[in-house]
Amino acid sequence: MTQHEPQSSRAARDELWRDWMRAAQDGDNSAYTRLLADILPVVRAMVRRKWRNANDVEDIVQDVLLSIHVVRHTYDPGRPFGPWLSTITARRIADAARRTSARSANETTVEIMPETSLQDETKSDQDVLDDHGEIQRALAGLSATQRQAIKLMKIQGLSLEEASAVTGKSVSALKVTVHRAMKVMRRILE
Amino acid sequence: MNGSTERDTDALVGALAGCAAPVRRLRSPHLRMAIWFMISVMFAALVVAAMGLRPDIGLRLQEPQFVVEVVAALMTSMLAAGAAFCAGCPGRPLWERFAPLPALGVWLASLGTGCWAAWISTGPEGLRITPDLMCFPYIVLVGSVPAVLILAMIRRGAPIAPITATMLAALAAASLGAAALRLFHQQDASLMVLTWHVGSVAILTGIGALIGRSFLRWPQNAKTY
Numbered sequence: 001m002t003q004h005e006p007q008s009s010r011a012a013r014d015e016l017w018r019d020w021m022r023a024a025q026d027g028d029n030s031a032y033t034r035l036l037a038d039i040l041p042v043v044r045a046m047v048r049r050k051w052r053n054a055n056d057v058e059d060i061v062q063d064v065l066l067s068i069h070v071v072r073h074t075y076d077p078g079r080p081f082g083p084w085l086s087t088i089t090a091r092r093i094a095d096a097a098r099r100t101s102a103r104s105a106n107e108t109t110v111e112i113m114p115e116t117s118l119q120d121e122t123k124s125d126q127d128v129l130d131d132h133g134e135i136q137r138a139l140a141g142l143s144a145t146q147r148q149a150i151k152l153m154k155i156q157g158l159s160l161e162e163a164s165a166v167t168g169k170s171v172s173a174l175k176v177t178v179h180r181a182m183k184v185m186r187r188i189l190e
Numbered sequence: 191m192n193g194s195t196e197r198d199t200d201a202l203v204g205a206l207a208g209c210a211a212p213v214r215r216l217r218s219p220h221l222r223m224a225i226w227f228m229i230s231v232m233f234a235a236l237v238v239a240a241m242g243l244r245p246d247i248g249l250r251l252q253e254p255q256f257v258v259e260v261v262a263a264l265m266t267s268m269l270a271a272g273a274a275f276c277a278g279c280p281g282r283p284l285w286e287r288f289a290p291l292p293a294l295g296v297w298l299a300s301l302g303t304g305c306w307a308a309w310i311s312t313g314p315e316g317l318r319i320t321p322d323l324m325c326f327p328y329i330v331l332v333g334s335v336p337a338v339l340i341l342a343m344i345r346r347g348a349p350i351a352p353i354t355a356t357m358l359a360a361l362a363a364a365s366l367g368a369a370a371l372r373l374f375h376q377q378d379a380s381l382m383v384l385t386w387h388v389g390s391v392a393i394l395t396g397i398g399a400l401i402g403r404s405f406l407r408w409p410q411n412a413k414t415y
Contacts, residue, residue: 027212036203044199058194062202067408069206071348073213074279083281091280091350095408152205156198166205 010082013038017081025072036065043089050093056100063092070165138185146181149174216346219275219282226275226343227268230336230363234370237332241374255300256372259383262297263369266290267362271340274358278347278406287354290361297365301388304380317381325386326393328375333367333394345406353402360398364391 017039023031040061047060067088075084139147152163153174160171167174250256269290276286308316340359347355368387377383 024210025213025215027210029207029210032210033203033207036207040199040203058196058199061199062194063408065199065202065206067348070408071280073346074216074348076215076218076279079281081281085281087280087350088348092408148205151201156194156201156205166202166209168209168211 014080014082017085018077021072021075021081022077025075025077036068039068039085040065043085046086046089047093050090051096056096060093060096063096064089066162066165067092134189135185138188141188142181142184146177146184149177150181150185153178216279219272219279219286222275222343223268223272226271226336226340226362229339230267230271230366231264233335234332234366238370238373241328244374244376246376247373250378255304256378259297259300259304260369260372262293262300263365263372265293266297267366267369269293270358270362270365274340274344274355274362275347277351277355277358278344278349280348280350287351287358290358294365298384298388301380301384305384308380316379318379319381319385322377322382322386325371325375325377326390328371329364329367329387329390329394331367332370333363336366337363341405349406349408352406353399356402356405357395357399361391361395364394367391 017035020031020035020038024035043064044057044061047057047064048054051057051060068085071088075081139150142150148167149163152158152166153160158166160174163169163174164171169177244250269292273287273289276282276289305317337360340362341356344355344359349355368391371387372383377386
């Protein structure tokens with residue numbers, strides 16, 4: 001996918017990705033891990049080439065990865081992997097551009113944001129560190145399933161639908177897990 | 191957007207990699223096209239049988255123009271379905287989405303030839319348009335089950351071209367309805383067929399295109415930026 005890459009090495013890499021994806025479709029977690037790790041820099045480079053605002057790049061890359069995960073059953077191992085990956089990446093970049101332009105049509109740019117506090121900083125660095133430690137302690141008190149749900153939805157900010165796609169659990173099951181996990185965390189923090 | 195960092199992305203890769211449950215691969219678009227077309231033709235045949243074949247069907251089937259028109263409509267339907275399935279498979283060539291155009295061209299050309307022949311033989315009288323409001327509901331009736339089936343089938347694909355996919359799906363169902371309509375509805379003036387049959391197909395195809403983006407969405411579209 002890189003422009004100056006020799007044809008033979010591109011073909012060899014595509015062959016490798018094809019094999020890994022075929023194995024991942026059959027449920028091979030290690031092949032899937034290798035595939036995602038290998039395509040990540042390629043996806044990132046593609047997004048960077050097309051998207052000017054560097055702050056948004058990782059959001060779009062994550063969108064691409066989630067999309068690949070959700071539609072991985074649409075890959076036909078009899079066909080090259082590269083075009084499959086580029087199509088999804090290009091589509092998600094276009095979707096992000098559409099969302100951004102739709103949002104900016106409803107926004108007003110202001111030069112100075114209104115202040116919400118008279119103090120320069122609402123929290124000291126020490127307070128932030130203390131909070132971090134407390135949250136880690138509360139997370140340690142959760143079961144593995146609860147911790148995964150909290151990390152995905154409350155720390156990484158995934159929606160219920162996204163977290164459901166990642167974990168394979170139903171939306172309602174996730175709601176229950178998060179609710180219980182929050183109760184446990186609240187108890188620990190008190 | 192959320193301003194995520196590379197560390198967040200690495201964490202996501204880890205989370206995704208840990209849950210690669212086996213998936214059922216999507217069957218080839220050609221096979222899905224064959225399955226859809228077979229079931230849909232069977233349903234259309236049932237409707238035609240229920241409505242009753244037009245009394246002059248034997249005579250009509252001896253006219254090359256009638257046969258070309260019906261076969262072209264059926265081919266449009268089948269190829270549009272195949273193209274709709276291809277539009278849900280990332281990485282496939284773009285030309286596949288235009289596959290129904292030749293058949294559609296033949297269908298329209300056969301009707302155009304009919305209009306021309308009517309003009310030559312009877313002049314402006316042969317090109318009169320009168321209301322025939324039953325065409326639309328008949329096409330919707332025959333196309334209903336095929337439409338539901340194809341929409342359910344394209345939902346299994348990736349929403350990389352949602353508008354194109356639902357538009358082609360609607361074209362597939364509606365042109366099958368139009369082909370079946372020729373077998374039980376006695377309306378042979380080419381301009382009338384062009385106006386009411388092809389017009390109905392065009393409206394339904396347009397509706398298909400309009401629902402595309404809301405019907406076929408990425409599951410993570412709920413994400414708030």
